[in-house]
Amino acid sequence: MNFLQKFKCLRFGVAALLLGISTGVTTSAYANSQLSIIEGYATESKQHDQAFKAFSTERGRLLFSVPHATGKPKTPSCTSCHTKSPLNVGITRAGKEIAPMAISKTPDRYSTVKKVEKWFRRNCKSVLGRTCTSLEKGDFLTFMMSQ
Amino acid sequence: MIRTFNLSGVIITSFLVMTSIAAADERYTPIQNEMVSKECGACHMAFQPQMLPKRSWEMIMDRLSDHFGEDASLDHETSAEIRSYLVANAADGSWWSGKFMRGVKDHMTPLRITEMPYWVREHNEEVPARAWKDPKVKSKANCLACHAQANRGNYDDD
Numbered sequence: 253m254n255f256l257q258k259f260k261c262l263r264f265g266v267a268a269l270l271l272g273i274s275t276g277v278t279t280s281a282y283a284n285s286q287l288s289i290i291e292g293y294a295t296e297s298k299q300h301d302q303a304f305k306a307f308s309t310e311r312g313r314l315l316f317s318v319p320h321a322t323g324k325p326k327t328p329s330c331t332s333c334h335t336k337s338p339l340n341v342g343i344t345r346a347g348k349e350i351a352p353m354a355i356s357k358t359p360d361r362y363s364t365v366k367k368v369e370k371w372f373r374r375n376c377k378s379v380l381g382r383t384c385t386s387l388e389k390g391d392f393l394t395f396m397m398s399q
Numbered sequence: 400m401i402r403t404f405n406l407s408g409v410i411i412t413s414f415l416v417m418t419s420i421a422a423a424d425e426r427y428t429p430i431q432n433e434m435v436s437k438e439c440g441a442c443h444m445a446f447q448p449q450m451l452p453k454r455s456w457e458m459i460m461d462r463l464s465d466h467f468g469e470d471a472s473l474d475h476e477t478s479a480e481i482r483s484y485l486v487a488n489a490a491d492g493s494w495w496s497g498k499f500m501r502g503v504k505d506h507m508t509p510l511r512i513t514e515m516p517y518w519v520r521e522h523n524e525e526v527p528a529r530a531w532k533d534p535k536v537k538s539k540a541n542c543l544a545c546h547a548q549a550n551r552g553n554y555d556d557d
Contacts, residue, residue, distance in 0.1 A: 324468055345469070346443035347541030366474075374470040 285363040286355070290393050292365070296386035304387070312395025315388055316353075323381040330379055338399045354399035362393055425554035432484040434477060442469065443540050444550050448488040450499050450512045456485035458508055467511075513539045 290307065297304040316338065321328040326345060334342040334353055342350035351358045362368055368389075376384035384392075427447040430436050439445035448456060460482040464472040473481070486492065490499040502516030509515050513522075526545075530536065535544055542549035546556055 326468060343537070344442045345538065347537035347544065348440075348443050370473070374472060377464075377470045 282360055282363045286397065289362060289365050289368055290390055293386040293390035297390060300386065307390040307394040309395045309398045312391035315392055316395060320380050323377065323379045327378045338396060353396050355397050356399060427552035429552040434480050435484050438473060438477060438481060444542050446512055447552050448485040449490050449497050450515065451489060451509065452491045452500065452503060453486045453489040454508050455510060456489055459510060
């Protein structure tokens with residue numbers, strides 16, 4: 253390997269390293285805040301129920317998918333606006349597109365507690381006709397993080 | 400004498416041309432408050448406040464927890480900022496009321512822009528009933544379905 257080849261090799265290595273670091277940093281920046289929001293709901297859930305162990309992707313999936321019909325007539329289910337799959341782009345009643353709920357499609361979702369709480373407050377009332385429990389919120393987020 | 404006559408003719412003609420251009424102008428100041436654009440724009444295009452009177456915006460902001468069948472509630476700080484922007488820029492927000500106030504009676508507090516007499520007249524004349532049934536339109540609140548630059552305050556494409 254001559255000098256030039258060694259240099260190219262080194263340059264490639266450094267570039268790959270930098271790329272790795274930069275993507276690592278951006279992903280974990282969201283991931284950290286997302287995980288801490290879920291942890292917050294876990295702490296609350298434990299306070300409500302000593303038997304609480306962990307959030308469930310399956311319960312989250314059901315919460316998202318089934319028609320509840322206990323809230324406002326035009327939004328019986330999360331899927332009324334978000335469509336059947338969290339991977340899809342949704343649409344509001346006023347015709348505006350909603351970015352997919354799945355974290356794989358919209359990686360910056362669920363990263364500020366204020367915004368997460370705002371939407372749970374609004375949409376749990378619209379769909380369920382009541383506020384959601386911290387168990388439901390944690391299950392929902394856990395499901396979306398798996399998607 | 401003839402010259403003076405011609406000059407006034409030119410002035411009158413250009414005045415008429417200018418007013419007709421002004422009448423066809425459907426441009427509204429784009430929203431210049433980030434909070435308003437972001438929060439109102441989360442569910443629908445953020446409508447320019449020049450399209451409703453002050454009293455309508457006040458009532459809309461008072462009733463956010465039942466916003467046309469949706470819970471659109473906001474924390475106090477956010478809603479106060481949005482309210483003040485909407486009211487300050489309302490159809491009757493300055494000394495000169497905009498065209499959206501035409502035909503609005505003092506006792507009326509319309510909550511939908513689509514109920515404003517000016518809006519109704521503009522759309523009744525030009526939009527066939529079948530256009531509203533197009534699934535891409537979905538709602539009369541979806542200005543962007545037909546006015547591609549509505550979010551920038553430009554409704555000239557009619």
